[in-house]
Amino acid sequence: MKYTLTLFIFILSIHCSFAQETTYIIDYDLKKAFKQSPTSFTSPSSLFIQPKNSALYKIKYGATPEEKVEDPNNLPQGNVIVVEGSDAFYFRKEGDTTLIYDDHIIFRHFTVKDQPKFNWTLTNDSKKVLGYNCQKATANFRGRTYEAYFTADLGIQGAPWKFYGLPGLILHVYSIDGVFEITATGINTVKDIEPLENPLDTTKMITWEQYKKKYERKYYGLMNMVIGDGHGNSASMPKMQLELLVEDRN
Template sequence: MILTGVFAFAQPKIKTDATFSAPNYSQQNLELSTYNITYDYKIVKNVKAPEKAKSGIALLQIGDKYNKFVDLNKIKTDSVTERFSHLSTVNSSHFNEMLAVSFKSIFRYQIIFNKENNELTFIDKVYSDNFLYKEKIPAFAWKLEKETKQILGYSVKKASVKYAGRNWTAWYAEDIPIQFGPYKFNGLPGLILEIYDDKEHYHFTANSINQNPKQIYLS
């Protein structure tokens, strides 16, 4: 199972003066979010070297009709790219600024949930090419368990599921009646605040929740 799309390699940098065409950028604004949840994540790319796990912060935006899940650095990359897209050309300094923020993203995909038609759009980037595919929002056969603990001051309950060849454990907060969580996970009677697989190759833990309206968009 590949959750992470394309991982960032060593960051390149242009060391000579050069001029480039300004980047093309556009975005489709969908709606304002009602919740924004950020997650610390740890992802093991090379299972033979788990000590070299990659870490970062992901963002889950919840709206009335749409959700979005993305690496927080992808949001920052979009902001920089949009700013430079209004120029006629960009120089090496501009280009290096875009590269610097872009290569901080451990995963580069976006996931948009359209809750009205039960459809998920997955957008990824391989080198300079963008691609997307659509699928029905997956249904998960969760097993609800009795264990509880605290995350961010919320009492959370344990659930488990087998998905794409991995055994997953989730902790969800019934006090937050949102049936979603990181990546494609959904269907529990509360917001997923933590989820990980039994080999600890993927681990997401919520570190903040706010209700400040932010634009949910497709870039």
């Protein structure tokens, strides 16, 4: 009985200790402006970082940045992150280079296991974002060149979307062609949030390379079908969205 009670107290102390760990919540505005689309759109998003556990980036598609006034951290009652149908998630365990997220081809969704690699080049350029000192870094990634400003002031590492590998927290990042931009709008911390868990179904994950092959097959299948009808190439499924998905054939 003594050993059982001791074990129970030990487990309880671990749980209570973890519950007091700080969770960082960084709010962003995510802007996309594809050339094939006549309008751009901006969605609110949030990055949840538990330095000793996991990181979760949530994009609230279908909402506008103004809606963050009522719920600045997309954090419902009880400090539990809720999965909603229009939300997109990017999940990464602490210290793991593997990123898990949901993506789609036409109307079919896939859970993708990706290992995006960024070869960052640090520069001497700097600026302040939300009052934090930020250093500039650049990288080429899957068809685009990005410039990012990150801060070491908070003592944590993290980034929205697929970005990874800088010695600090990215607060502003954009593609130099103007298609993609993520800007931090606020930073908060909480003590009693539940441990971050992967909200995605991982029973049938595919790799990034498998996803690209599926996309490419669908792209050329649609293109051949449209050309066969004498209407030319279809613009509804571009070779390049945020990333290059279809390589040119020789």
